Amino acid sequence: MKKITLFSDGSALGNPGPGGYGVILRFGDKEREISGGDIHTTNNRMELLGVIEGLRALKEPCAVDVISDSSYVVKGINEWLGNWIKKDFKNIKNPDLWRDYIAVSKGHKINAIWVRGHDGHVENERCDILAKNEAQKIKEAIK
Secondary structure, eight states, X not given: OEEEEEEEEEEESSSSEEEXXXXXXXXXXXXXXXXXXXXXXXXXXXXXXXHHHHHHTOSSOEEEEEEESOHHHHHIXXXXXXXXXXXXXXXXXXXXXXXXXXXXXXXXXXXXXXXXTTSSOHHHHHHHHHHHHHHHHHHHHTO
């Protein structure tokens, strides 16, 4: 099983507002950047969508370290998801995205790791730039 590191960050200009996500996928010395966004979204949705789109880009089952500054995403993956599934996501925010996460994470071995945001973590800072750029492009397009 390949070992992949998935760095991800999300941003929203307004909460809700135009938003973006940025992802770096790393396998050995190879890297791929992915980014995208949505016209009307929240920061938490973009944080989670980044992880989903990063996982969606993988072509085979992998051991994946998800590195995120979002405690919502990290705790959601590591601690809360099992109970949310048991209660069929009743009263849980973003159930559509969590269901998408479940679908794209199947077959992978996921380990989510929290890092402090805006603290000089090189890949987190790069993902932040990608996410903000996407959000800004959307904001300018809807003026």
